[in-house]
Amino acid sequence: MPENVTAKPRNSPKRDHLLDTAFRLFYQDGYHAVGIDTILAEAKVAKMTLYNHFKSKDELIVAVLQRHRIAFTSKRDAILQDSKRSPLQKLDALFDMFTEWFNSEDFNGCINIRAVAEYPAPSSPINQTVKAAKQSTIDALETLCQELGANHPAELAKQLFLLTEGAIVHAHTFNDPTAALNAKTAALALANASTS
Amino acid sequence: MPENVTAKPRNSPKRDHLLDTAFRLFYQDGYHAVGIDTILAEAKVAKMTLYNHFKSKDELIVAVLQRHRIAFTSKRDAILQDSKRSPLQKLDALFDMFTEWFNSEDFNGCINIRAVAEYPAPSSPINQTVKAAKQSTIDALETLCQELGANHPAELAKQLFLLTEGAIVHAHTFNDPTAALNAKTAALALANASTS
DNA sequence: AAACAAATAGACAGATCTGTCTATTTACCG
DNA sequence: CGGTAAATAGACAGATCTGTCTATTTGTTT
Numbered sequence: 001m002p003e004n005v006t007a008k009p010r011n012s013p014k015r016d017h018l019l020d021t022a023f024r025l026f027y028q029d030g031y032h033a034v035g036i037d038t039i040l041a042e043a044k045v046a047k048m049t050l051y052n053h054f055k056s057k058d059e060l061i062v063a064v065l066q067r068h069r070i071a072f073t074s075k076r077d078a079i080l081q082d083s084k085r086s087p088l089q090k091l092d093a094l095f096d097m098f099t100e101w102f103n104s105e106d107f108n109g110c111i112n113i114r115a116v117a118e119y120p121a122p123s124s125p126i127n128q129t130v131k132a133a134k135q136s137t138i139d140a141l142e143t144l145c146q147e148l149g150a151n152h153p154a155e156l157a158k159q160l161f162l163l164t165e166g167a168i169v170h171a172h173t174f175n176d177p178t179a180a181l182n183a184k185t186a187a188l189a190l191a192n193a194s195t196s
Numbered sequence: 197m198p199e200n201v202t203a204k205p206r207n208s209p210k211r212d213h214l215l216d217t218a219f220r221l222f223y224q225d226g227y228h229a230v231g232i233d234t235i236l237a238e239a240k241v242a243k244m245t246l247y248n249h250f251k252s253k254d255e256l257i258v259a260v261l262q263r264h265r266i267a268f269t270s271k272r273d274a275i276l277q278d279s280k281r282s283p284l285q286k287l288d289a290l291f292d293m294f295t296e297w298f299n300s301e302d303f304n305g306c307i308n309i310r311a312v313a314e315y316p317a318p319s320s321p322i323n324q325t326v327k328a329a330k331q332s333t334i335d336a337l338e339t340l341c342q343e344l345g346a347n348h349p350a351e352l353a354k355q356l357f358l359l360t361e362g363a364i365v366h367a368h369t370f371n372d373p374t375a376a377l378n379a380k381t382a383a384l385a386l387a388n389a390s391t392s
Numbered sequence: 393a394a395a396c397a398a399a400t401a402g403a404c405a406g407a408t409c410t411g412t413c414t415a416t417t418t419a420c421c422g
Numbered sequence: 423c424g425g426t427a428a429a430t431a432g433a434c435a436g437a438t439c440t441g442t443c444t445a446t447t448t449g450t451t452t
Contacts, residue, residue, distance in 0.1 A: 014399075030314050032228030035439060046400045047441085057440065108316050116369050117313035118226050120304050134369055158366075159382040162375065163355075166362030170354075173312050173330055179358065186355040186386055193385050210429075231409060242430045243411085253410065 015053045018043055023064045027111050031061055031118045031126075061115070062129050068111055069133040080140055087147040091160075091191060094144075095184035098167060102177035109172030113165070137161065150194045160187050211249045214239055219260045223307050227257055227314045227322075257311070258325050264307055265329040276336055283343040287356075287387060290340075291380035294363060298373035305368030309361070333357065346390040356383050 021043035025034045036057055040047055054060040079085070079093045101107060112130040119126040138161050145153035145160070167183035170176060217239035221230045232253055236243055250256040275281070275289045297303060308326040315322040334357050341349035341356070363379035366372060 012398090028316075030228070030316065032226070033314070036441085037439080047402090048443085049399055051441070052398080109313065113309075113365055113369075114313035114316075116365075117305065117310035118229070120224075120226065120310075120368070122371065131369060155378065155381070158375075158378045159359075162362030162366055162379055162382065163358055164362070165365045166358030166360070169309055169312075169361045169365060170358055172316070173309075173327060175318065179354075182351065182354045183358055185351070186358065186382070189389050190382055190385055193389065208428090232411085233409080243432090244413085245429055247411070248428080 012053070014045060014049055018045055018050055018053065018060070019064055019067050021045075022060055023068060023111070024106075026061065026064060027106070027108055027114075031115065058124075058126060061126050065112065065115060065126065065129045065133065069129075069136070072133075073136060076137070076140060080144055087144060087149075088188075088191070090144055091148070091187060092184065095164075095180050095187060098164065098171075098180035098183070099177060102167075102171040102180050107171070107177075110165075110168045113168065137164075145191075145194075148191055148195055150191065151196075152194065156190060156194045159190055163187050163190075208249070210241060210245055214241055214246055214249065214256070215260055215263050217241075218256055219264060219307070220302075222257065222260060223304055223310075224302070227311065254320075254322060257322050261308065261311060261322065261325045261329065265325075265332070268329075269332060272333070272336060276340055283340060283345075284384075284387070286340055287344070287383060288380065291360075291376050291383060294360065294367075294376035294379070295373060298363075298367040298376050303367070303373075306361075306364045309364065333360075341387075341390075344387055344391055346387065347392075348390065352386060352390045355386055359383050359386075 018039070022034075022039050025039055025042060028034075036047070036050065040050060050060070054063060075097065076094070079097060080090055082090065082093075085093060112133050115126055115130050121127060138157060141160050142153050142157035145156045148156075150156040163183040163186055167179040171179040214235070218230075218235050221235055221238060224230075232243070232246065236246060246256070250259060271293065272290070275293060276286055278286065278289075281289060308329050311322055311326050317323060334353060337356050338349050338353035341352045344352075346352040359379040359382055363375040367375040
């Protein structure tokens with residue numbers, strides 16, 4: 001018996017290219033604002049190719065978010081799991097990463113936050129994908145707060161998360177990259193108060 | 197010469213009802229996701245009535261946001277301009293207001309943040325309306341921080357704003373009203389550290 | 393070369409979108 | 423009552439949306 005006869009390849013150049021293009025357009029203009037046809041025209045790919053790889057637009061969006069999560073987690077963990085850095089240095093470097101991001105030319109807020117804004121129904125697979133990604137960041141922050149020796153690591157982690165989420169939203173709204181610096185200052189103060 | 201022959205009434209029951217209905221639907225499902233026809237059907241109003249009061253859907257959205265800003269500002273200032281409260285009590289009450297909001301049945305995030313998510317272009321009137329509303333909150337926070345006697349009121353105000361924005365986004369993403377409490381704890385710690 | 397899978401162009405359906413227009417009815421007001 | 427403005431229903435245009443289908447071409451592998 002032949003294996004995987006009907007299975008669609010999880011890795012394929014066309015699929016990757018579609019995800020790249022879809023990410024760029026969704027991130028630039030939003031999910032509802034960008035139609036399938038626009039993505040296909042920009043990627044120079046036939047419609048049936050897209051629908052062979054993804055069952056629907058919603059599934060494409062989920063795949064875009066999952067792909068972005070992998071890339072972001074990788075950058076984040078390169079900082080948080082760097083044994084050459086002290087916990088405090090990790091915290092510092094983390095917010096520097098945000099500064100760099102906010103200053104990047106195509107920064108346009110958080111693709112996950114914006115996905116929740118457009119798909120607020122908790123039952124939506126898109127919404128659920130976002131929640132999983134965000135929870136992963138909260139968990140990583142809690143680990144860091146434990147390394148910091150915080151009195152209440154989970155509570156401090158959540159506070160730090162509120163600061164990062166707020167910084168992203170503020171930087172996006174006002175095109176103000178310095179929000180990362182403000183958040184860092186606040187984060188260090190909270191961390192300091194929490195390890196006394 | 198008769199006055200205001202062609203001018204449209206700024207206050208009218210139909211207009212108000214349209215704004216109420218539009219707000220509810222936009223807030224529930226998002227701006228692109230809700231069509232004009234849906235609003236009209238829900239409000240039981242004819243299409244030409246809407247287009248007599250608003251030139252376009254975008255203008256309707258702007259009017260919805262402006263209307264919401266008035267209501268929110270009113271609630272906010274009832275706390276911040278209450279002479280019976282100390283500055284610290286005002287800060288406390290402010291975050292309690294968020295707790296109450298997050299716990300309300302139809303809480304679905306911030307209509308302004310979600311507007312930026314869907315209309316990220318800075319040139320968009322919708323985007324500009326959001327920025328004006330958010331700036332108003334930052335200014336109000338700065339006044340409060342001055343009352344608190346903060347060493348750097350503007351900086352503390354921005355940090356508090358990051359906390360509130362983050363709390364709103366977090367509460368929305370995870371349907372977790374306790375984000376307001378976490379934000380309050382952090383805010384009090386920052387305010388305390390900033391007034392030493 | 394033969395066989396098979398992947399990708400293509402393009403038509404198509406059916407729904408939905410914003411915005412316009414007309415003709416009629418309602419409601420208020422002097 | 424008469425006049426005027428507001429609101430109505432509903433058709434309509436023109437564009438756009440997601441998703442399906444077919445017939446053809448491309449590309450790779452044996």
